[in-house]
Amino acid sequence: MSALMQRISRFLSSPKGQQMVDRGRRELAKPGNQDKLRQLASRLSGRRR
Known part of the structure; x- marks a missing residue:
């Protein structure tokens, strides 16, 4: 395990x-x-290709 x-x-x-x-x-x-996290997750998942 790393030191960090x-x-x-x-x-x-x-x-x-x-x-x-x-x-x-x-x-x-x-x-x-929870709503804010869902919105963030949807934005981040939309960036994947």
């Missing part, structure tokens, strides 16, 4: 990392944010 991946893993298992993960999950649960 190790640092990310350590951060995500830390209390501050867990707080960020929980906040991200709460934000993703909001319908408005």
